[in-house]
Amino acid sequence: MTVTVLIADDHEAIRFGLATILDNAEGIKVVGEAADGAAAVRQARALRPDVTLMDIRMPGTDGIAATRQLVAEGLTQVLVLTTFDLDEYVDGTLQAGAAGFLIKSVEAPRLIEAVKLVAAGEGVLAPQITRRVITAFAAAGQDPASAPQGLGDLTEREREVLGCLGEGLSNAQIGTRLYIGETTVKTHVSRVLAKLDLRSRVQAAILAQENGLTRENSVADLRERP
Incomplete structure (x- = not known):
């Protein structure tokens, strides 16, 4: 079974790099790309990808809003790619129902594995993100x-x-x-x-x-x- 993937990121170079890695992986096919959250939702409705790789901060509709909509409509599993300086946004994506979180510097084999795991209904947690999310919620009394x-x-x-x-x-x-x-x-x-x-x-x-x-x-x- 081939896992279909939609890539949502406002940086074309990042989309290209991710697509190159995933299209060269056995059992994965990139079926679409989106430069913002609204486009990601439209693409997901049309393509019904198994997994959407979602950036958090994008112009217009951000990754949090897009994730919330994708999950609510049951269109796709969402695997968030973030960076340390964006961790303050991760809790919002968590509440929106993302299936996993990875750091953008993730190595190719780990990314490929994560996509397949999320497609299979598993969850993927980068420990660095998890610790910071829990710390942030604890500090806020949430x-x-x-x-x-x-x-x-x-x-x-x-x-x-x-x-x-x-x-x-x-x-x-x-x-x-x-x-x-x-x-x-x-x-x-x-x-x-x-x-x-x-x-x-x-x-x-x-x-x-x-x-x-x-x-x-x-x-x-x-x-x-x-």
Whole structure:
């Protein structure tokens, strides 16, 4: 199966570089490019890409607004590419439902892997971003995930799955740890997100970290690969 990708970035050189990397990767095809968020939404509606690589700060409609719209309409999974000086925007994209976050300096193999993971329904967290997002929310007295009160509605197994998400484990890794099949893991993840009113497993991972549900109970233990 070929993963289709839309690239949204206002810098043509960056779009060209990303497209070159991904088009040369096995199992990935770039089907469109957009220079701003509004164009990304239009392209996604027309092309229905599996994954949209989304810059955050763009002219007109920014990446946060575009991500919110793409997720709300169920058009595509969104993988955000950001830089350290833009981290103050990441929390907005997190709340909008992005499936993952990477630093723009990411190496090609990691980018390719991340695109495939996000297309498969996994989440991708760059540890540097995750730490700074949680720190920012803590400093503001906010919770990065929207419904921690829903934790009491989770079954014991669902809490275990949520803890695994907080450690950045993939569905396969969760299945191995809990001795259950990947299909069952996907069902539990879907139920966790629904009960907690979360839009992505990235939100769930941060909520798990904030509430001490992981084995390590440390932000530093979040993996870049889920």
